[in-house]
Amino acid sequence: MGHSTAKLSLDDFPEPEQVVRLRAQLLEWYGRMGRDLPWRRTRDPYAIWISEIMLQQTQVKTVLPYYQRWLIALPTVTDLADADLETVLKLWEGLGYYTRARNLHKTAQAIVKEHGGVFPETARQLQVLPGIGRSTAGAIASSAFGRCEAILDANVRRVLGRLLAVDDPPARAEAKLWEISQRLVDPQAPHNFNQALMDLGATVCTARSPLCLLCPWQADCLGRRSGEPTRFPVRPARTVRSEIAGVSVLIECQGKFLLVRRPERGLLAGLWEFPFVESVGGGEPEETVRMAFGNRLESLERLGQVEHEFTHRHLTAQVLWARWAATLDELPDCIEHREHAWVAPEHWPEYAMPAYVRKICRLQCLQ
DNA sequence: CAGCCGTGGCC
């Protein structure tokens, strides 16, 4: 029985015996400890695809209610293809990374038009579709179609990086980790194997305090043997945080307020907000607003201030209220060429708004 | 390829 002393390293990996043993250990653990998640109870590629996109950079707990609601509203790929982008963005509201929602819409239309409404089954075909990269393609191909494809998400990157103590710089490690994932995935059970790998990363091999004594791979793990499993794999340096400061103006006319739609690209793409003016200098918010809107705003009043954290930005928005001195047909010059709507507060919830705008809607003085 | 793209939870 040489396996108790066999040492794991990438150079001679895989040794068939080790790979067979690692697969068996992981799948046995998954059978006992795997999570019961709704997208594991179906083989419907549409449902699995939706879950995979929602789960990009987003935790399971956050996704669950969105997933359930989405499948009730848009149960098939045809329903999604036929839906308005507005409906899609509204269902996505609050999940973040809104390009994912636009890409879902685009891809659904491509599947209907170019594939007759039938999902392509190979990772290669899937990866061509908007929003589906290498890992998501592997996840869908293995989960929905039982194909032997590898995945590499944050969980798998951590589990495999520690198993083989990968300490290369991030770019180099990436290629190595893909190679390991591909060699390890079990051709007899690619779906369960990949799901097990992610569960192990999410519940045992966690980022901060891994529970090595509960790990089915503890005997082989080079990261654990090193005494500092959290050193692996090396994480890329964080970029610095920048500041956005400006004024959100609630412009009222006949009981309605002006909403404008953000551009189709960039931050919070396609979502609705109150006109926002970035402050260039350190001037008063009233002055900032008048510079942008001219003198057709009457009775400017301060309603408060909202702060919001993005991953790499901090937003501070002064909130001002003003009365529009003209009619609904006329618009401030800076709004004229943008998609807009005059909306009474009771209809605000029908518009897809980012979190910072929801904070404005919840200000005490507006309740 | 490095920067960009949201939000909520965690310690």
Next chain:
DNA sequence: TGGCCAAGGCT
């Protein structure tokens, strides 16, 4: 409290 982190992909 502030920084870190999460079932990544796009440009």
